[in-house]
Amino acid sequence: MRTSNAPRRQALPLRLLSTSLATLFVLAGCGGGGGSPGATVSATPPASQQPPATTPPATGQQSVYDTNPSLLGDAFSNYWNLCAKPRTGVDANGKPYPDRQGSLLDELKFLRAWTHQNYLWYNEVPNTYRMADFSNPIDYFDVLKTTALTPSGKPKDQFHFTYPTEEWDAMQNEGVDLGYGLTFSRVGSGVPRTWIVTAVEPGSPADAAGVRRNDMLMRVDGVDFVSAGDNASVDIINAGLFPSSAGTQHRFSFQRSGAQFEVTMTGAEVRVDPVKNVKVIDTASGKVGYLSFETHNAVSEKELVDAFTTFKQEGIADLVLDLRYNGGGLLYVASELAYMVAGPAATAGKVFDRLQYNDKIGSDSPIMFRSTAYGFSAPNPVAAGTALPYLGLKRVTILATSGTCSASEAVINGLRGADIEVIQIGGTTCGKPYGFTPVPNCGTTYFSVEFKGVNNKGFGDYADGFAPTCQASDDLTRAVGDPAEGLLATALAYRTSNACPAPQGQSSARQLPTQLVRPLVKEIAIDRRSR
Known part of the structure; x- marks a missing residue:
């Protein structure tokens, strides 16, 4: 058997992130934080609509590696698997984790060295950021990309994201997706939100609850999904849409043919049939x-x-x-x-x-x-x-x-x-x-255009x-x-x-979705090379 860790092309579906993670808006859907591909429900514009940050934070000292990453050379392998919090035990394949005791700085150096060697637009990555100002590697990875725009004004790199390694491996090698078995199309990106169910995985919690294609999401755990904008409401919405573990129950209201109905769904590891x-x-x-x-x-x-x-x-x-x-x-x-x-x-x-x-x-x-x-x-x-x-x-x-x-x-x-x-x-x-090879390090898998x-x-x-x-x-x-x-x-x-x-002019037919939203990818983004 071959394991898959090759080049891939993938643009992951969007998922919701909490408002505190709004600046980490990216392309796919997964739990666990910054840089994850996903759609963002927040009161602030998604990162793709914000001007690129090119000035450094006001605190901290720049190191020689910040201003001159070439000093790190191509020896990112020197820092690979040196982790601030090494994992113990074995992975899903029964192999011991490769983690060794290291530090946050080791993880940041790995990302900077790997980016400087392999990123397609490595010479367009700003060198104004200070490693000392970052408290976690995902936030740092999020700025290690070009800030250039396309002629139409879109970010040149819209495909920069991370996944928790365990989730990524489960999705890619087993087709397992933690959630309810739902895929949405999202019309627009702000309030009011219009999310329409496009697909329901057979045998999933959503299927068992009677959710069907063309249903419109209205409420999550009693919170108005369409209009809510405050942080507390958004946190409730995200917690409901993207359960952190199997067995968690949440209430949802949908609209079908003008009438609303409520269902309770339990998060589960859904095997997705591609x-x-x-x-x-x-x-x-x-x-x-x-x-x-x-x-x-x-x-x-x-x-x-x-x-x-x-x-x-x-x-x-x-x-x-x-x-x-x-x-x-x-x-x-x-x-x-x-x-x-x-x-x-x-x-x-x-x-x-x-x-x-x-x-x-x-x-x-x-x-x-x-x-x-x-x-x-x-x-x-x-x-x-x-x-x-x-x-x-x-x-x-x-x-x-x-x-x-x-x-x-x-x-x-x-x-x-x-x-x-x-x-x-x-x-x-x-x-x-564009595409990339997924790069796992210390429990996070990184996707950076290569x-x-x-x-x-x-x-x-x-x-x-x-x-x-x-x-x-x-x-x-x-x-x-x-x-x-x-x-x-x-x-x-x-x-x-x-x-x-x-x-045909069918008034009942929805327009093409502006964005697909999946809580977790099936794409996802991956071996032999992945896109």
């Missing part, structure tokens, strides 16, 4: 395969192999790949997926995603279209080296929204680089041609996302996989006419 709705749709012009795919993690490798085996046996003529909620993950899984779509004739000898590092790392690293399974460690693994099934399609239809990100975008870009026609239905993707990915033709400039062939809304009034649901119906219509159908 591949859902595998089906064959019979049409007048042949069989169309369909599957919804939500995260490129270790668990998904076997499920994708099984899905494509079914499609090959059924002799499908076309494929609709639903990536509307897929925030990314392992690039090796993305490479395998693209190969299973295109087959050997179109991909032989071609690069799926070439990773371009900073000038210190030097040489590029190509990820080819993988024709055999990597063999990720997972509860139901595929044996390493197993030949992958393939369809040999010349075109594929992909359903996408702003929640389609990172490794999912690499699938689109990689297929186009191999001259496979990609028909994109829905909305513009998130725009993340590379940019380009396809076989050298293209990788899609920081503004891929625009759709046909624009359509995520129809939350119907189940994902229902042929009448907005995105899938548009895809099937385009297949028949080769033209975008006229908008």
